[in-house]
Amino acid sequence: MTNIGIVGTGNMGGMLAEVMMDQQSIPQQQMYIYNRTKERSTELQTRYPSINITQDIRELLSKTETVFLCVRPNQYKSLVNELKKHLTLEHVVATITSPVSLKDLETLPARRIVRTVPTILNRTGKAPLLLTFGNHWTNKEKTLFEQWLQTFSEPISITDDTLRISSDFISCGPAFISYLLEQFILAGVKETNITVENAEMLTEKMIISYGHLLGEGHFNFQGLREKVNVPGGITGKGLKVLEKFSEGMFEELIQETHHKYAEDKKEMATLFQGKTDM
Incomplete structure (x- = not known):
C-alpha cells in the first residue's frame, strides 16, 4: 500500500x-x-x-x-x-x-x-x-x-439501504451492550453484597468467553440462550423480566438512530449543492 x-x-x-x-x-x-x-x-x-x-x-x-x-x-x-x-x-x-x-x-x-x-x-x-x-x-x-x-x-x-442498521449493530452496538452490562453490574452491587470490582471482573470474563463461544461456532444466540435456560431454572425467571421490560425498547432505539441519520444526511447533502463557500 x-x-x-x-x-x-x-x-x-x-x-x-x-x-x-x-x-x-x-x-x-x-x-x-x-x-x-x-x-x-x-x-x-x-x-x-x-x-x-x-x-x-x-x-x-x-x-x-x-x-x-x-x-x-x-x-x-x-x-x-x-x-x-x-x-x-x-x-x-x-x-x-x-x-x-x-x-x-x-x-x-x-x-x-x-x-x-x-x-x-x-x-x-x-x-x-x-x-x-x-x-x-x-x-x-x-x-x-x-x-x-x-x-x-x-x-x-x-448496500446503502442497510447502512444505518448495519452501523447500529457493529459501530453503536458495543456502546449499547456496554451500557446494558453496566446497568446489570450496578444492580448486582445494589441488590447484593458483591463489590463493583468483582462484578466488573466476572462480567468482563463472561463477555470475553461468550465471544469465544460464538467465534468458535459452538452456539448461535438462540442456541446459547436455550442451552442455559433449562426448564424450571433460575435463568428462565430472569428472562421473563427482560421480556417484560424490553418490549418495544429496541424498536424505539432503531427509530431514534435512523431519525438522527436522516437529519445528518439532509445536512450533508447541502454541502454538495453549491453551498460550501457560504
Whole structure:
C-alpha cells in the first residue's frame, strides 16, 4: 500500500491509524495525519514517532495516495472546499461518515470513492468494517483494496439501504451492550453484597468467553440462550423480566438512530449543492 493519509485522529481516526500500523498494514513512515488541533497529532506521534504530521489538507494530499476522512458530519463544510481544491483524479478517498453519500463525494476530483465504516472493535485487528464502493472502481482495484483492508479488519460489503442498521449493530452496538452490562453490574452491587470490582471482573470474563463461544461456532444466540435456560431454572425467571421490560425498547432505539441519520444526511447533502463557500 502506498502512503496513507488520515484526516482527523479522534476516537475512530486515531484507532484506525493505530491498528493499521500495529498490524503492519502500513509502515509508520508512510502514515500522514492532519488534525485541526495539533495536540491530537502530537499525542499520536509520541506513540508512533515515525509518522508524519502535516500542517494542512493541501500538504497531506500532496504526500498521499489514499486518504481516510475521519471527521464528524458538522466538520465537513470547510473540508469539502479543501478537497475540491487539492484532490487529484488518482486519489482514493475513503469516508467513515455514514450520512455522506458516495454519489455526492463522487463530485470531487478523485475517481475512486469508498465508504469504510469502522467499529471500535477494529482495534483488535479482526472486527467487521462496513464497505461500500463508489461507481468508478475496476474489479481489480476493488480486490486489491479489499485485500489490504483484510490486513487489519474483516471488510463486509453492504448496500446503502442497510447502512444505518448495519452501523447500529457493529459501530453503536458495543456502546449499547456496554451500557446494558453496566446497568446489570450496578444492580448486582445494589441488590447484593458483591463489590463493583468483582462484578466488573466476572462480567468482563463472561463477555470475553461468550465471544469465544460464538467465534468458535459452538452456539448461535438462540442456541446459547436455550442451552442455559433449562426448564424450571433460575435463568428462565430472569428472562421473563427482560421480556417484560424490553418490549418495544429496541424498536424505539432503531427509530431514534435512523431519525438522527436522516437529519445528518439532509445536512450533508447541502454541502454538495453549491453551498460550501457560504
